Amino acid sequence: MKNNETKKKTDEPKKNAENQIEGEGSYTATRRYNEGVEQSVRAGKSDTLAEEAKRALEGKDGADLKQAEKIGKSGNPQSAQK
Numbered sequence: 001m002k003n004n005e006t007k008k009k010t011d012e013p014k015k016n017a018e019n020q021i022e023g024e025g026s027y028t029a030t031r032r033y034n035e036g037v038e039q040s041v042r043a044g045k046s047d048t049l050a051e052e053a054k055r056a057l058e059g060k061d062g063a064d065l066k067q068a069e070k071i072g073k074s075g076n077p078q079s080a081q082k
Helices: 002-011 027-042 045-058 062-074 077-080
Strands: none
Touching: 027 045, 045 062
16 A cells, blocks of 8 residues: 555646746746846836837837727726727
8 A cells, every 4th residue: 555655646747936826916927037137127227218208209119009008007908908
């Protein structure tokens, strides 16, 4: 019987942060985002990225970017499909 018990334990999937399903409010995604922001700030990219964003908003894609921002802030991404 001990062999069967051991086999059952090894057949079970391992649970760790990489294979668990996370829902809305994913801690893993939040951690990765925060790490990316921190790396950008440390690398001194903030001013460069801000200028790129400003140019994009003032450029040909500006209206689309502003619409996407509005949808994102509304909390209803389904409204983008209308």
